[in-house]
Amino acid sequence: MTEYKLALVGFGGVNRALAQLIAERNDSWKNELGFTLKIVGVTDLFLGSVIDRDGLDAALLANLPAVKGAFAQLPGGEAIALNEAVIKDSGADIIAEATFTNPVDGEPATSFCRWALENGKHVVTTNKGPIALHGGELKDLAQRNNVAFEYEGSVMSGTPVIRLARQLLAGSSVVGFEGILNGTSNFVLTRMEGGLGFAEAVSEAQALGYAEADPTADVEGHDVRLKMVILANELLDAKLNVSDVSCSGISSLGLGDIEKARQDGARWKLIGAATRHADGSVSASVEPRLLNHDHPLAAICGATNAVSFATDLLGAVTVSGPGAGRTETAFALLSDIISIHQSVAHN
Numbered sequence: 001m002t003e004y005k006l007a008l009v010g011f012g013g014v015n016r017a018l019a020q021l022i023a024e025r026n027d028s029w030k031n032e033l034g035f036t037l038k039i040v041g042v043t044d045l046f047l048g049s050v051i052d053r054d055g056l057d058a059a060l061l062a063n064l065p066a067v068k069g070a071f072a073q074l075p076g077g078e079a080i081a082l083n084e085a086v087i088k089d090s091g092a093d094i095i096a097e098a099t100f101t102n103p104v105d106g107e108p109a110t111s112f113c114r115w116a117l118e119n120g121k122h123v124v125t126t127n128k129g130p131i132a133l134h135g136g137e138l139k140d141l142a143q144r145n146n147v148a149f150e151y152e153g154s155v156m157s158g159t160p161v162i163r164l165a166r167q168l169l170a171g172s173s174v175v176g177f178e179g180i181l182n183g184t185s186n187f188v189l190t191r192m193e194g195g196l197g198f199a200e201a202v203s204e205a206q207a208l209g210y211a212e213a214d215p216t217a218d219v220e221g222h223d224v225r226l227k228m229v230i231l232a233n234e235l236l237d238a239k240l241n242v243s244d245v246s247c248s249g250i251s252s253l254g255l256g257d258i259e260k261a262r263q264d265g266a267r268w269k270l271i272g273a274a275t276r277h278a279d280g281s282v283s284a285s286v287e288p289r290l291l292n293h294d295h296p297l298a299a300i301c302g303a304t305n306a307v308s309f310a311t312d313l314l315g316a317v318t319v320s321g322p323g324a325g326r327t328e329t330a331f332a333l334l335s336d337i338i339s340i341h342q343s344v345a346h347n
Contacts (some may be wrong), residue, residue: 002035002341005053007092009083009112009200010099011044013326014126014153018096018333023059041090042071043081045099050077053091083108087115094340095125095332097125103217103226103242106133115235117141117149123335126153126329132226132242135233148340153332154226155181156305159321160335165309166233172233178273181227181237183323184211184218185250185270191260191299193267196285198251210303211325220249221286228284231307232274238282246284266290267298275310 006022008015011040019039025121026036039056043049047064048071050056056074059088069079087095099109106129113130116123117138125131130138131151142149152162165174180186184205191201196281202219203209225247232238232245251268261268269291274284291298296318302305308316322328 001030002344003036004035004337004341005040005055005092005136005337006037006089006337007041007043007086007090007095008039009043009097011042011047011061011096012100014098014329014333015042017094017173017178017326018098018145019058019331020062021061021325021327021334023057026058026157033338033341035337037337040092041086043082043083044071045213046307047071048077048079049080049082049086050074051082051086052076080177084113084115087112087121092121094122094124094337096125097127097130098329099127100288101129101226102223103132105130106130110134110138110258113138114141117147120145120147122148122150122320124148124150124333124340126151126157126332128223128226128230132140132188132229135230136239141198148336148343149245150336150339152336152339153329155230156307156321156323157325158335159305159323161307161319161334162231162234163335163339166167166321168288169309169314169317170313172311174309174311175276176273176310177214177231178271178297178310179231179307179321180269180297180300180305181224181272181307182218182221183305184215185224186300186305188219188302188308189250189253189258189268189270192253192255193262195255196294197255198253205313219251221247221270221272222249222293224270224286228272228286231272232284235309236274236282237277238274238276240282240284245284248288249286250288253288259298261290264290266292269297269300271297 071077071078110130188201306320308318
């Protein structure tokens, strides 16, 4: 039986949910997945850090109060975040990185990933910043050190769009895609169809936990822009930078626009789209688009996400599912660990 030692970098909702899954399901994973997980270190800017090479109690971690310096309550714990020590010296085989996304330079998450890969440790991450801004460098670093760098959860949470397109659509070339890749903006547009003004819909999204206190990244398309870079580079062999993707959001849409679209049998959606052209170049954009009701993305409402892949053999292939959520995103980390295990087993 394979046991992977895991270090968690960041202990907000996602890695806390992963710890809860480990506490509840580790025994069943022995037979179902062929491995178990043992948490040997955790570090978090707010909570501090703790290392135990013999293994930490996952249930205890999952239920630890979210108060500043809480890890100091545990044997060997510290009130400060010893990020480098947890990554390099905890004895972990796999680093699960789930810190905040920095859309400017990807830090500090990029450095966390780099430290792990340089020290021969597999990395699974849900963080868009390192992938969109430094993905090529980090993938090369992983290859040079013969370790895996997986990031399924960076685009659509637990809905496996990258793996689906890369593996299940192999042989039916993906030539482009368009998607609803931000649940907050889609929720806002759905509520506006129900008669709420833009500001009211945003406030409701904030109250439900879909939107941050500052919703700019969601409603102005910046979040989708990062995801477009990741998907285009991963699936269309593009070499896009964030600045290559034109971007506009939904804040300029009013109830009059929503009503006119309804009268015309259409809906407004914030769409991220990318196309590979005949000369091999790839263009990408994020913008509000009017979709007729027969479009495969028109019926996607609320906080749900979806991507419609254009393929040369199958035509349009559309997948939808949750694009956010603590447990859903923790599942993406698990799916990446499963992929690492399958790769190790075949070598």
